[in-house]
Amino acid sequence: xxxxxxxxxxxxxxxxxxxxxxxxxxxxxxxxxxxxxxxxxxxxxxxxxxxxxxxxxxxxxxxxxxxxxxxxxxxxxxxxxxxxxxxxxxxxxxxxxxxxxxxxxxxxxxxxxxxxxxxxxxxxxxxxxx
Amino acid sequence: xxxxxxxxxxxxxxxxxxxxxxxxxxxxxxxxxxxxxxxxxxxxxxxxxxxxxxxxxxxxxxxxxxxxxxxxxxxxxxxxxxxxxxxxxxxxxxxxxxxxxxxxxxxxxxxxxxxxxxxxxxxxxxxxxx
Amino acid sequence: xxxxxxxxxxxxxxxxxxxxxxxxxxxxxxxxxxxxxxxxxxxxxxxxxxxxxxxxxxxxxxxxxxxxxxxxxxxxxxxxxxxxxxxxxxxxxxxxxxxxxxxxxxxxxxxxxxxxxxxxxxxxxxxxxx
Amino acid sequence: xxxxxxxxxxxxxxxxxxxxxxxxxxxxxxxxxxxxxxxxxxxxxxxxxxxxxxxxxxxxxxxxxxxxxxxxxxxxxxxxxxxxxxxxxxxxxxxxxxxxxxxxxxxxxxxxxxxxxxxxxxxxxxxxxx
DNA sequence: GTGGTCTAGACCACT
DNA sequence: GTGGTCTAGACCACG
Numbered sequence: 241x242x243x244x245x246x247x248x249x250x251x252x253x254x255x256x257x258x259x260x261x262x263x264x265x266x267x268x269x270x271x272x273x274x275x276x277x278x279x280x281x282x283x284x285x286x287x288x289x290x291x292x293x294x295x296x297x298x299x300x301x302x303x304x305x306x307x308x309x310x311x312x313x314x315x316x317x318x319x320x321x322x323x324x325x326x327x328x329x330x331x332x333x334x335x336x337x338x339x340x341x342x343x344x345x346x347x348x349x350x351x352x353x354x355x356x357x358x359x360x361x362x363x364x365x366x367x368x369x370x
Numbered sequence: 371x372x373x374x375x376x377x378x379x380x381x382x383x384x385x386x387x388x389x390x391x392x393x394x395x396x397x398x399x400x401x402x403x404x405x406x407x408x409x410x411x412x413x414x415x416x417x418x419x420x421x422x423x424x425x426x427x428x429x430x431x432x433x434x435x436x437x438x439x440x441x442x443x444x445x446x447x448x449x450x451x452x453x454x455x456x457x458x459x460x461x462x463x464x465x466x467x468x469x470x471x472x473x474x475x476x477x478x479x480x481x482x483x484x485x486x487x488x489x490x491x492x493x494x495x496x497x498x499x500x
Numbered sequence: 501x502x503x504x505x506x507x508x509x510x511x512x513x514x515x516x517x518x519x520x521x522x523x524x525x526x527x528x529x530x531x532x533x534x535x536x537x538x539x540x541x542x543x544x545x546x547x548x549x550x551x552x553x554x555x556x557x558x559x560x561x562x563x564x565x566x567x568x569x570x571x572x573x574x575x576x577x578x579x580x581x582x583x584x585x586x587x588x589x590x591x592x593x594x595x596x597x598x599x600x601x602x603x604x605x606x607x608x609x610x611x612x613x614x615x616x617x618x619x620x621x622x623x624x625x626x627x628x629x630x
Numbered sequence: 631x632x633x634x635x636x637x638x639x640x641x642x643x644x645x646x647x648x649x650x651x652x653x654x655x656x657x658x659x660x661x662x663x664x665x666x667x668x669x670x671x672x673x674x675x676x677x678x679x680x681x682x683x684x685x686x687x688x689x690x691x692x693x694x695x696x697x698x699x700x701x702x703x704x705x706x707x708x709x710x711x712x713x714x715x716x717x718x719x720x721x722x723x724x725x726x727x728x729x730x731x732x733x734x735x736x737x738x739x740x741x742x743x744x745x746x747x748x749x750x751x752x753x754x755x756x757x758x759x760x
Numbered sequence: 761g762t763g764g765t766c767t768a769g770a771c772c773a774c775t
Numbered sequence: 776g777t778g779g780t781c782t783a784g785a786c787c788a789c790g
Contacts, residue, residue, distance in 0.1 A: 248698065252774060323476060323477060324473070336469070336486065344494045346458060347452075348462075353487055357466065358484075360470050363467075382779080382780060383780080421782075422782080439508055443763080444762095522732055522735070523731040582735055584736040602652055606718060616723065617747065618740060700778070
């Protein structure tokens with residue numbers, strides 16, 4: 241998978257990487273069980289400090305997106321089985337509330353929003369794992 | 371309108387305030403032409419420094435959400451007429467891509483997403499301004 | 501002459517009024533010797549504090565645009581005979597330098613600028629006084 | 631590039647700095663892609679508070695003059711590509727109207743104005759970027 | 761009383 | 776070491 245970074249973005253680099261990995265999983269570009277490059281490898285590839293990559297991997301591990309094996313390195317969690325608990329749903333809802341408040345005021349209708357999200361969902365794979 | 375701040379949140383205070391004001395406009399709690407409290411007043415009300423409030427107002431002014439009168443203070447832009455240009459649409463799309471990638475992987479279906487967004491839109495007023 | 505104020509502008513009200521009076525003289529809408537409304541009259545007409553109007557008149561007097569007679573009120577200086585001294589030329593030059601630096605970077609050519617200024621000059625009367 | 635501040639001027643310090651940076655770009659003293667000093671560095675150099683410099687940089691960023699990298703600090707936007715939209719042209723025109731009204735009344739002719747502006751344009755670089 | 765400007769200093773996130 | 780956030784307090788311009 242190819243990572244593209246926007247160094248001038250407000251979004252921290254580690255966040256950009258994390259986002260792209262999670263999106264990559266959703267889109268099937270990264271399969272559960274698949275290995276990710278080593279911290280130093282990835283850092284060298286995209287030309288950033290390896291601490292930054294390390295931070296990403298640690299957070300991904302924390303949130304169960306990946307597992308870190310001592311020998312085989314970092315792999316996408318083969319048992320990927322995250323659930324949307326109440327806390328997650330609430331945070332998602334409030335994020336969307338803010339996001340679509342502005343979208344609505346800028347003239348984006350419910351229909352457009354539905355269509356947009358439908359298109360996005362079509363880029364995701366149906367069955368993620370097991 | 372009542373503002374509630376999460377002081378322990380990672381989201382900067384000024385961002386929280388800004389979000390709530392924009393959401394407030396979308397939900398009709400704040401009407402175009404309506405006055406906002408003065409920087410010092412609002413700061414005192416919610417117990418923060420007036421510079422933080424000032425930062426919010428300055429950004430809202432920059433983005434045309436409000437108009438700052440030298441005499442009467444800050445009011446919601448009565449000619450609120452923002453448009454969704456290409457830049458905005460792209461940033462919205464990529465934000466949603468990331469957001470729903472995780473949602474999808476957590477088992478939230480397209481139907482659920484549609485329903486969620488429909489509910490959110492129902493909280494917004496139909497006609498914002500002319 | 502009709503004054504139009506932009507209350508939401510960054511430009512102070514007193515400055516807007518002053519600008520319009522000077523522009524009015526240049527365009528012949530206000531003739532040397534012509535009387536201006538009284539401070540209270542003008543303030544009432546445009547709905548602002550009379551201190552603001554007073555400030556304008558005092559500055560105009562200071563800069564010799566008007567003379568204030570005890571009985572006949574404020575009139576445009578009939579002997580209007582301002583000269584562009586070195587100080588004035590320097591300040592004009594440096595103002596224009598900044599202004600056209602941005603214009604240039606936004607793609608406005610020298611020819612366009614010439615044309616623009618020519619048009620503006622055409623709105624002025626040829627002979628101002630005596 | 632050397633910045634010179636007039637502390638006793640009515641023009642706010644941050645505005646003076648901003649003006650000089652934009653003029654510097656137009657005159658080629660600052661090249662697109664070139665780095666500006668860090669907020670604290672510049673502040674120390676010219677003996678002012680770093681918040682004041684920060685304000686300048688934030689505004690320049692908002693108006694797309696510069697790009698702020700999280701790593702390498704602030705650089706002149708390498709893709710400097712500002713356009714003169716209708717709003718800008720109108721504000722420029724009305725500024726010039728006021729400016730030249732006084733100039734005209736002080737005896738500065740159209741020819742002199744043309745010459746002045748031509749000289750100013752000659753201090754700018756021809757091709758700004760790409 | 762309103763916002764605008766400037767200073768000063770602290771703490772934090774990111775790289 | 777870089778910018779980002781927040782607090783605090785002072786003085787000024789405007790109306």
